[in-house]
Amino acid sequence: MTDMYDEKKVPEFSLPPYPHEEHGSEDGLGRAKDPVKYLQSIEQRARERQVAYETVRLLRRDVIECYRREGVNHYENCKGPVEAYARVVLKQDIGQVHPEYKDEGKKYGY
Secondary structure (H helix, E strand, C coil), X not given: CCXXXXXXXXXXCCCCCCCCCCECCCCCCCCECCHHHHHHHHHHHHHHHHHHHHHHHXXXXXXXXXXXXXXXXXXXXXXXXXXHHHHHHCCHHHHCCCXXXXXXXXXXXX
């Protein structure tokens, strides 16, 4: 955490979302019907996952910074950052957006 005291960087661009593309066969194995769309959907899920990880990392860093700044008074003075961190961490998949799957119980490892 060497960049703990650096300014927070927010990208000034947005990437377009891609719809989810299933594998070609019913069992989920084999070639996708449209390989380009399939790869774009995989990249979209990877970006969503990375954004979720970075969000948690930034919130955790705020909690650590507050604990260090407040010392023994952190129980009273760090309630806001801790609640924000807990709210995000306790969500299923950290609030990540998932595509609509044919099989709703299947999350493809995410």
